[in-house]
Amino acid sequence: MSDxxxxxxxxxxxxxxxxxATATALAARGGQVTVACRSPEKGAAAVGGIIAATLxxxxxxxxxxxxxLAAARAAAAEFVARGEPLDVLINNAGVAGRRGLTAxxxxxxxxxxxxxHFAFTTAxxxxxxxxxxxxxxxxxxxxxxxxxxxxxxxHYQARGVDFELVRRRARSVTxxxxxxxxxxxxxxxxxxxxxxxxxxxxxxxxxxxxxxxxDIWRRVPWPARQLMTRRMLTVDQGARTSLYCATxxxxxxxxxxxxxxxxxxxxSPVATAELGALLWQQSEKWAxx
Numbered sequence: 405m406s407d408x409x410x411x412x413x414x415x416x417x418x419x420x421x422x423x424x425a426t427a428t429a430l431a432a433r434g435g436q437v438t439v440a441c442r443s444p445e446k447g448a449a450a451v452g453g454i455i456a457a458t459l460x461x462x463x464x465x466x467x468x469x470x471x472x473l474a475a476a477r478a479a480a481a482e483f484v485a486r487g488e489p490l491d492v493l494i495n496n497a498g499v500a501g502r503r504g505l506t507a508x509x510x511x512x513x514x515x516x517x518x519x520x521h522f523a524f525t526t527a528x529x530x531x532x533x534x535x536x537x538x539x540x541x542x543x544x545x546x547x548x549x550x551x552x553x554x555x556x557x558x559h560y561q562a563r564g565v566d567f568e569l570v571r572r573r574a575r576s577v578t579x580x581x582x583x584x585x586x587x588x589x590x591x592x593x594x595x596x597x598x599x600x601x602x603x604x605x606x607x608x609x610x611x612x613x614x615x616x617x618x619d620i621w622r623r624v625p626w627p628a629r630q631l632m633t634r635r636m637l638t639v640d641q642g643a644r645t646s647l648y649c650a651t652x653x654x655x656x657x658x659x660x661x662x663x664x665x666x667x668x669x670x671x672s673p674v675a676t677a678e679l680g681a682l683l684w685q686q687s688e689k690w691a692x693x
Contacts, residue, residue: 417497470520598660
């Protein structure tokens with residue numbers, strides 16, 4: 405990454421794991437970073453840790469609960485009310501292997517990983533499009549804006565999106581089939597964003613960070629978790645592709661691509677434009693109810 409002074413970033417789930425590593429790396433390069441997460445205490449601790457590690461005081465907190473659509477919209481409205489530019493939104497937060505329903509009655513992983521981010525992102529589009537022509541000195545120019553969505557190669561396992569099942573609790577033992585669907589939705593959302601934002605200067609990317617030993621596996625019992633994560637990537641290694649998609653100059657003219665290990669990869673054949681448009685239509689309906 406080059407110097408990021410003057411560029412603004414918002415990272416969801418930046419209080420821990422890949423999100424924290426991503427936010428820290430951006431701040432270390434001079435970026436102005438907003439840490440978005442549910443817990444004010446954990447958010448404040450993350451902000452303090454990033455400032456201490458990078459000596460960059462341009463780091464702040466935004467409370468965001470992705471399991472509650474009204475709360476997600478309210479968080480976006482709070483950010484918009486600050487009147488700050490937004491050059492890059494990194495949708496990093498996620499849950500895996502957890503059972504339950506969101507506040508709005510959606511399967512938890514679908515609700516947090518996709519639908520909460522859908523409501524949050526669409527409510528921030530005005531900020532992103534306004535920043536798309538802003539250069540690093542705040543002048544109108546070809547800087548562009550980006551939306552980076554952290555998906556997973558687990559999305560290759562999903563056969564589609566059952567719009568009835570996403571309104572029910574996870575039924576599988578491991579939760580992985582439901583997680584795969586939520587990650588497919590991340591890819592579909594990113595592709596449809598690219599189509600809808602064509603010509604605005606805002607580009608969209610989805611990515612697989614690698615299999616990372618992050619807090620997303622915290623619900624796995626300790627002995628099994630220790631064995632499972634032993635050969636996984638570190639969170640710093642897992643943040644590399646997010647940082648690449650967020651900052652690489654060569655991606656500025658591209659949009660709607662899927663990346664792994666800082667290189668483009670073809671997404672699942674299931675991730676079609678038709679399914680992406682259908683998911684958008686249904687998500688828009690749900691997010692506005």
